Amino acid sequence: MWQKLKDGIEIRIGLTDLIENRLRQYRVPSDTNIFYTLGIVTMAAYVVQAITGYFLLMYYVPHSEHAFRSVQDIMTIIPFGWFVRMVHMVAANLMVALLFIHFISIFFMGSYKKPREITWLAGGLLLLVTLAFCLSGYLLPWSQRSYWATTIVSNLPTAFPVIGDALANLLRGGDSVTGVTLTRFFSLHVGFLPPVFLSIVGLHIFLVWRIGLSVPPLSQSAEEESEWTEFRHATYSRSYPFYPNFLLKEVSMIMLFLAVTFFIMSFMPTLFLPEAATTPADPLNTPADIKPEWYFLAPYQMLKMIPNKFLGISLQIIAIIVFLFWPFFDTRAERNIMKRPLIFGLFLVLLALWFLLTYWGRYSA
Amino acid sequence: MKRRSFLGVLGTIFGVTAFGSVAYPLLRYLGPPQAKIDAGKQSFKKADVGDAREIVFQNTPAIIINRPGKGYIALSRVCTHLGCLIDYDRKSKKLICPCHAGFFNLEGRVESGPPPKALTTFPLRVEGEDIIIG
Ligand code: HEM
Numbered sequence: 167m168w169q170k171l172k173d174g175i176e177i178r179i180g181l182t183d184l185i186e187n188r189l190r191q192y193r194v195p196s197d198t199n200i201f202y203t204l205g206i207v208t209m210a211a212y213v214v215q216a217i218t219g220y221f222l223l224m225y226y227v228p229h230s231e232h233a234f235r236s237v238q239d240i241m242t243i244i245p246f247g248w249f250v251r252m253v254h255m256v257a258a259n260l261m262v263a264l265l266f267i268h269f270i271s272i273f274f275m276g277s278y279k280k281p282r283e284i285t286w287l288a289g290g291l292l293l294l295v296t297l298a299f300c301l302s303g304y305l306l307p308w309s310q311r312s313y314w315a316t317t318i319v320s321n322l323p324t325a326f327p328v329i330g331d332a333l334a335n336l337l338r339g340g341d342s343v344t345g346v347t348l349t350r351f352f353s354l355h356v357g358f359l360p361p362v363f364l365s366i367v368g369l370h371i372f373l374v375w376r377i378g379l380s381v382p383p384l385s386q387s388a389e390e391e392s393e394w395t396e397f398r399h400a401t402y403s404r405s406y407p408f409y410p411n412f413l414l415k416e417v418s419m420i421m422l423f424l425a426v427t428f429f430i431m432s433f434m435p436t437l438f439l440p441e442a443a444t445t446p447a448d449p450l451n452t453p454a455d456i457k458p459e460w461y462f463l464a465p466y467q468m469l470k471m472i473p474n475k476f477l478g479i480s481l482q483i484i485a486i487i488v489f490l491f492w493p494f495f496d497t498r499a500e501r502n503i504m505k506r507p508l509i510f511g512l513f514l515v516l517l518a519l520w521f522l523l524t525y526w527g528r529y530s531a
Numbered sequence: 532m533k534r535r536s537f538l539g540v541l542g543t544i545f546g547v548t549a550f551g552s553v554a555y556p557l558l559r560y561l562g563p564p565q566a567k568i569d570a571g572k573q574s575f576k577k578a579d580v581g582d583a584r585e586i587v588f589q590n591t592p593a594i595i596i597n598r599p600g601k602g603y604i605a606l607s608r609v610c611t612h613l614g615c616l617i618d619y620d621r622k623s624k625k626l627i628c629p630c631h632a633g634f635f636n637l638e639g640r641v642e643s644g645p646p647p648k649a650l651t652t653f654p655l656r657v658e659g660e661d662i663i664i665g
């Protein structure tokens with residue numbers, strides 16, 4: 167019976183051939199380290215977001231008079247509603263953390279160099295889209311924290327002369343945050359961003375698959391280093407099959423991600439839920455300690471410190487553009503960052519600055 | 532004109548017209564009409580000397596302050612930095628923004644912190660027991 171079913175499927179789909187030729191014979195370099203799995207782990211985080219987000223949608227009401235109540239009901243009345251919401255919230259934070267580590271490791275290993283520039287660009291866009299997910303999702307519970315954090319962020323464009331105010335009003339659908347802003351962010355969060363995210367992921371993964379994984383710079387052989395003058399799939403001097411070897415590595419890292427998610431939910435449940443997140447939005451009262459999420463603290467502190475609003479925001483836009491197009495600026499073929507002391511030093515300084523600003527933003531007035 | 536370049540020009544014209552006719556409505560769609568409750572003037576109760584009263588004037592959170600020796604002033608509470616609402620601190624006689632420590636004096640002018648300009652002032656008149664703004 168089972169065999170008959172298997173044969174029936176085999177005749178129609180050719181699974182054995184797929185597994186044999188597309189997975190088993192697909193090679194990855196044997197020097198890949200655990201950082202090579204971060205992309206898939208981030209994708210798993212997205213899938214977790216999509217599933218929990220879908221369940222939240224069943225009870226969440228996107229209206230300024232009901233949103234806060236509906237989220238409280240999810241937390242207290244709906245059986246295991248707290249579970250669904252906490253997973254969505256914790257995994258959202260971890261997803262951003264994963265993207266940061268993914269990006270830092272790609273940078274250190276020089277994997278963005280020719281021919282992988284477009285892969286980097288797509289990845290950079292994915293980071294921006296994920297931050298847009300977080301920003302729009304943040305408003306949805308309609309708490310004091312949601313309301314005032316969104317007020318601050320949606321006022322950032324006003325730093326631009328002439329078009330600034332119009333831009334901010336377009337974003338909010340009015341000159342302050344209202345129910346119109348809530349439905350607007352809701353439609354972004356659940357309707358617009360997911361297909362955009364998935365299309366870019368498609369391109370990103372297609373390119374990784376098509377070109378083949380990079381070999382870590384320290385174990386690159388001369389042949390692997392040869393100049394890319396026409397399209398070819400990467401070839402390796404030492405490699406192992408994608409399936410089952412590498413896939414197993416990926417699955418165990420996904421399990422680590424899930425373990426961290428559930429560990430935080432069980433033992434540090436208020437890590438991402440300060441008091442202002444559990445008070446309903448009050449447009450006539452700004453609470454004392456409004457801080458953005460940890461990943462926005464550094465840019466936020468930078469904005470606070472630069473006395474000129476326009477200068478502060480322009481600097482950040484330039485930084486984003488340089489980040490997105492970095493492989494097109496840094497075209498030297500040398501992939502070993504140890505042989506590029508200047509770039510290496512500069513990047514360490516930037517990282518240190520980021521941590522410093524984050525710490526400062528967290529603890530300053 | 533060759534048949535092919537004529538078709539190219541025609542296609543471009545139609546394309547631009549179609550695109551423009553879609554882009555304009557969509558852009559307008561994104562900016563809903565503002566609830567204009569332009570009541571013109573509104574009247575409010577007086578406050579004691581040294582006290583302040585938080586009000587909402589034409590959809591904007593505002594504050595009426597009875598400044599000792601200088602009389603009433605009506606200011607918008609919306610911080611000119613990034614839009615948080617300022618609070619009146621009775622002790623120091625200052626208006627303080629809780630978000631990035633912007634300080635304003637009782638005329639609404641910036642004393643310290645990141646706000647780039649003074650708070651909006653509303654014209655105000657005292658009539659008997661009432662304060663008329665607008
Ligand atoms: C990369 C993907 C996503 C990220 C990073 C993300 C992030 C967030 C964040 C930060 C919140 C606020 C959490 C809170 O304070 O409670 C939120 C809320 C929400 N999200 Fe997502 N989200 C993602 C995908 C989705 C998807 C795909 C859906 C639906 C199809 C969804 C539906 C919702 C809903 C309904 C809420 C409001 C309920 C609540 O806050 O508990 N999300 N999201």
Ligand code: FES
Binds near residue numbers: 614628
């Ligand atoms: S919003 Fe008032 S100081 Fe920044």
